[in-house]
Amino acid sequence: MSLERAVQLRDMHRPEEAEAMLLQHLAGSPEDVTGHVELALTRYQMEGRGKDALESIQRAIGLEPDIADFFAIQSLIYNKLGKDGDSLAAAERAIALDAEMAFGWAAKGAALGSMKKWSQAEEACREALRLDADYEFALNQLAIFLRMQGKVDGSSAEVAARLERDAEDPLAHANAGWASFQSGDLKQAEVHFQEALRLDPSMEYARMGLRETFKARSVLYRGYLKWIFFLQKYSDKQQLLIVLGIFLAYRLGRGLLASIDTRLAIALMVLYLFFAFGTYLASGIGGFLLLRDKAARLTLNRKEKQEGLFVGGGFFLGLALIGLSFFVFRPLVFPGAALVLACIPGGMFWDNDSKAGRWVFGGLMTLVYGCGLGLFLSILLTGSIGDTGRSFISTALLASFGSTWLAMIPGLRGQKGE
Template structure:
């Protein structure tokens, strides 16, 4: 007979109350040291509260006695994925499939891992294998819809989306995922509808909140096109991304030389401006859109703290830059133009630093931006050459555009 602690712990687990379930399952384990089920649920609880080390210890203990359980390797694969150890996660889920080749979730998870590695066609094959085992598997259907969207097979993606919603009309994740698929397909209104549905079912769902925030930003014409570009770039391999970036720069340089050699030199400045807007847009678009959302009575509640800080930083620097340039035209003092130029250059590293996922990247971007401002504002105490100060600030900004690709 199973203990009351075990039964109550499992009940709380199924209700999603993982923290409350942990002490009860721990008591159940002490009541019966060889209680596999209690230990397994305890490992799942630790996994769901992000206590990956504790979860891994329990799984390893279970594997010593039951080394052929596919679900244990599957949980280890999920932990490895959460820790960004994708090769390890792939190896572990392969072991799960080898031990139990009839679990659709295993195939869906492997498809998701391959999708993250941008191997869309192989990922789709594994997801389809999972759907052969269970045609209504929610995980496989959701991943399949995303893969078909990335492969630009929109009609098939739409059919998959209909299947998802038909069987999961009250599933918050299904609605959120359909919202992201619609957003990547360019249908902002449909995306907003499904993100709204997801948040009505689960108001605390971060996946849906981020989608709603992005969808609201995409109502802005410039951000909508930036988002299309961002989705397109995210679907390219790292190698192809660098080829595109370097190729674009070479085309730009060739265009400048071609115009200089012809009678069309008046087009050089518009070409330079267009190139800079395109290249620098990736650094300023997200912080700019966060600043716009901060002014929205509803949208500001969708922003996470780091996004709010990014918006405030962008708005503050942009305002300081405009005021400084205005002071230059009003008073004629070139020092104000230098300060305005500095604030505008700092828009690249400083606001965007708050949006970096890795702590080291955030700190580097933050201190780099502060250093740029210090050079622009305090450099006059070391030299009277305003052009030199401005050149140093500009050089720091150009260097950051290259450095940030590596620190990210």
């Protein structure tokens, strides 16, 4: 009876109460496999409890190691923790145990999707739907994977079919919102995201979509999104060729502008940085734009507001100082460039759940600020950049660009679901 009540509480979005009841049940029946599975599913829903969920499902697997469903659940938990390789391996194990179980194929699709292997993820979901044509999880995932490949029409058709079957499904509305968002219909996207949040106020996927819809009111942010959607249509190798081509054009242009005016070369560098490191800057810049709108501001949490203020605000202030250097005081270009460069590690500092990551990226951000200020004061005192100034420039560039390499270390960015 306590297990049934715990499941009811979880379905009512009261996972803390469900967890307490399940722990009480397991205290009296520590070998109850069902109890461990339900505890894993409950913890899976709880913010920051991914590792605990993994521990619970591993306990269940230890008790009964040949149940395909358990490995599919383990795959989803690994996926939430950002451990894509382990997630795929667990899904493959589930399929090996029961190739006719749709859940295993859907879990494989989720793992492949996290690895950005969109076409393979689509195939896995279609296999899941071959086994169970009404499987909601696979249907919603398929809509996402089609959208990520730029197959907006196919994604919209899948979403429309899903909504026709169940107009009260919040995930289907969220997917409809993303499909409308990518096709450029921001008003319809907003309607679907708001409906999804009405049905499930805790759905982060829909809240994020509504937030992105508000950000897309900005011409600058819409341009960035079009670039991202454009790249999604190509393979990793093709994306690399596109980026390399733009880099070569930048190097050529910078050399030509440097021979005319150093400030023009710096301005081009800033534009290129926005292109090259837009992933790190876009969230903060979009957040800054939302801070100016009372309604849109409500979609931001505290960390996102801080990121918008310091990353987005710092970026635009830096651009303003660079602009002023052309008309007011030439050395202003250096603190302006420092503010822009600091946005790169700053984008990995404000909304970072890793304590170590906050120390590292916060330190790099502060170092770039310090180099910009030091260079500016050095020029004021000596009248030239000099060796000291060049050292400041090299250090700031190394700290800013080096932060993108450090960002590849999962422990410094915070794992999903931990």
